[in-house]
Amino acid sequence: MSEEKFDAIVVGGGLAGLTAAYCLAQAEMEVLVIERGTFCGSKNVTGGRIYTHSLEKVMPGFAEEAPLERKVTKERVALMTEKGVVNIEYASGKPDTPETASYTVLRSKFDKWFAEKCEEVGVMMVPGIRVDSLIKDGDKIVGIDAGGEEMYADVVILADGVNSLLAQSIGLKPELKPEQVAVGCKEVIQLGEDVINQRFGLEGNDGLSMLVAGDPTVGNIGGGFLYTNKDSVSIGIVATCSDIGRVDVSIPDMLERFKNHPSIEPLIKGGLPLEYSAHLVPEGGFDMIPKLYDNGVLVTGDAAAFVINLGYTVRGMDFAVESGRLAAEAVIRAKAADDFSAASLAYYQKLVENSFIYTDMKQYRNFPKLLERHEIFNDVPEIADVLFDRLFRVDGKKPVSLPMFAIDEIAKRTSASKLLELVMVALDAL
Numbered sequence: 001m002s003e004e005k006f007d008a009i010v011v012g013g014g015l016a017g018l019t020a021a022y023c024l025a026q027a028e029m030e031v032l033v034i035e036r037g038t039f040c041g042s043k044n045v046t047g048g049r050i051y052t053h054s055l056e057k058v059m060p061g062f063a064e065e066a067p068l069e070r071k072v073t074k075e076r077v078a079l080m081t082e083k084g085v086v087n088i089e090y091a092s093g094k095p096d097t098p099e100t101a102s103y104t105v106l107r108s109k110f111d112k113w114f115a116e117k118c119e120e121v122g123v124m125m126v127p128g129i130r131v132d133s134l135i136k137d138g139d140k141i142v143g144i145d146a147g148g149e150e151m152y153a154d155v156v157i158l159a160d161g162v163n164s165l166l167a168q169s170i171g172l173k174p175e176l177k178p179e180q181v182a183v184g185c186k187e188v189i190q191l192g193e194d195v196i197n198q199r200f201g202l203e204g205n206d207g208l209s210m211l212v213a214g215d216p217t218v219g220n221i222g223g224g225f226l227y228t229n230k231d232s233v234s235i236g237i238v239a240t241c242s243d244i245g246r247v248d249v250s251i252p253d254m255l256e257r258f259k260n261h262p263s264i265e266p267l268i269k270g271g272l273p274l275e276y277s278a279h280l281v282p283e284g285g286f287d288m289i290p291k292l293y294d295n296g297v298l299v300t301g302d303a304a305a306f307v308i309n310l311g312y313t314v315r316g317m318d319f320a321v322e323s324g325r326l327a328a329e330a331v332i333r334a335k336a337a338d339d340f341s342a343a344s345l346a347y348y349q350k351l352v353e354n355s356f357i358y359t360d361m362k363q364y365r366n367f368p369k370l371l372e373r374h375e376i377f378n379d380v381p382e383i384a385d386v387l388f389d390r391l392f393r394v395d396g397k398k399p400v401s402l403p404m405f406a407i408d409e410i411a412k413r414t415s416a417s418k419l420l421e422l423v424m425v426a427l428d429a430l
C-alpha cells in the first residue's frame with residue numbers, strides 16, 4: 001500500500017480531467033492523474049471540433065501553441081438520401097476572437113500536448129493504469145484502487161468519460177440506457193494539405209465542419225460528420241444505441257455507406273486510412289445529468305453527461321473543460337476550509353448550475369425528444385431531395401406548381417396532424 005496521500009486524484013486524462021489537474025496544480029496542490037490509455041489521448045475520440053472559449057479561460061492564448069488542426073471557417077449541414085444530397089453551406093466571414101474561434105482537433109495529439117502542459121505545472125501523470133474501484137472510509141471516498149495498488153487523496157475527481165463505472169459504483173449515476181447514448185465510429189483519412197484545400201474550397205489554415213442527417217445512419221437516429229484537419233479528414237457517424245437493429249446495417253457498415261456516398265467518395269478518394277476508432281457519446285442532454293458530488297468525490301465531463309448534440313453542432317469538449325475548471329475551483333475552496341464533505345463539495349454543483357453548461361444544456365433540454373423523431377432522418381431528407389430535384393430538373397414536360405408538389409410529397413409521407421406535432425416538438429426543442 002502506498003503511503004503517499006495526494007490533495008486530489010483525477011481519474012481519466014481526457015479534457016475534463018486534464019483541465020481539473022492543470023488548475024489544481026497551478027494552485028500548488030498535489031495532483032495525480034491516472035489514465036488507462038498508454039498516453040493521454042490514446043483512447044479519446046471526438047468528431048471533432050473544439051470551441052475555444054472555455055480553455056481560453058484556463059490557458060489564455062493556448063491556440064497559438066496547441067496542436068490544433070484547422071480553424072473552422074465553413075459550416076456545412078447536409079440532408080442526404082441514398083444518392084442525393086442537399087447541402088447548406090455557411091461562412092460567416094467575420095473575424096473571430098480567441099474566445100469565439102473553434103478548431104478541428106485530433107485528440108491523440110491534443111490531449112498528449114495538454115498532459116505535457118500539466119506536467120510542466122507539476123501534475124503527476126500516471127498513464128497505462130486503469131482505476132478499478134474507489135476506496136471508501138465510511139461514507140467518504142478516500143482514494144482509488146488500481147490493479148491492487150491503493151492511492152489516497154482528500155478528493156477524487158471522476159473524469160473517466162461517458163461510461164463512468166466508478167460513478168455508477170457509488171450510486172451517483174445509474175447504468176446507461178440505450179436511448180441515452182450513441183455509438184460514434186470514426187476514421188481519420190490522410191489526403192494532404194493541398195488536396196484538402198482544393199476539394200473543400202479552403203485556403204491556408206481554414207477548415208470545414210460538416211454534419212449530415214439521413215442516409216449515413218440509414219434513417220436511424222444519428223448522423224454523419226466530416227471535419228477537415230491539416231492534412232487529413234475525420235469522417236464518421238454517430239448512431240443512437242436504441243436504434244441498433246432497426247435497420248439491417250451495422251454501425252461500421254453505416255460508416256462505409258457514408259464514405260461511399262456519391263457526394264462524399266470524391267472528397268476522400270485516394271486517401272490513406274490512419275486511424276479507426278469507436279466511442280460512446282452521451283445523448284440524453286440535461287435530464288441525463290447526475291448528482292455531481294458526494295463525500296470526497298466530484299464528477300466531470302462526459303461522466304456527468306455534459307454533451308449536447310444539436311444535429312448542426314456537437315458540444316462536449318468545451319463543457320468537459322469548463323466542468324474540470326469548476327471542479328478545481330470547488331476543490332481549492334474545500335482545501336482552504338479543510339472540508340471535503342458532500343456539503344462542502346456541493347459548491348461544485350452550484351458553480352455548474354451558474355455556468356454556461358447548465359444554461360446551454362437547459363436551453364436544449366427537449367432537443368433529444370426532437371431527435372427521437374425518425375421523420376427527421378427519413379422523410380425530411382427525402383422531401384428535400386425530391387423538391388430540389390423538381391426545382392432543377394428540366395424535362396420539357398409541363399411544369400408543376402412547386403408548393404402543390406411539396407404539399408403532395410409531404411402528404412404522401414405524413415398526415416397534417418403528425419406534421420403539426422413534429423413542428424410543435426421542434427419549436428419546443430429550440
Ligand SMILES: Cc1cc2nc3c(=O)[nH]c(=O)nc-3n(C[C@H](O)[C@H](O)[C@H](O)COP(=O)(O)OP(=O)(O)OC[C@H]3O[C@@H](n4cnc5c(N)ncnc54)[C@H](O)[C@@H]3O)c2cc1C
Binds near residue numbers: 186315
Ligand atoms: C464520435 C464523437 C464525436 C464527437 N464530436 C464532438 C465535437 O465535434 N465537438 C465536441 O465538443 N465534442 C464532441 N464529442 C464529445 C467529446 O468528445 C466529449 O464530450 C469529450 O471528449 C469529453 O471529455 P472527457 O474528458 O469528459 O472524457 P474523455 O475524453 O472520454 O476522457 C475520459 C478519459 O478517462 C479514461 N478512463 C476511463 N475509465 C478509466 C479508468 N477506470 N481508469 C483510468 N482512466 C480511465 C479514458 O481512457 C479517457 O482518457 C464527440 C464524441 C464522439 C465520441
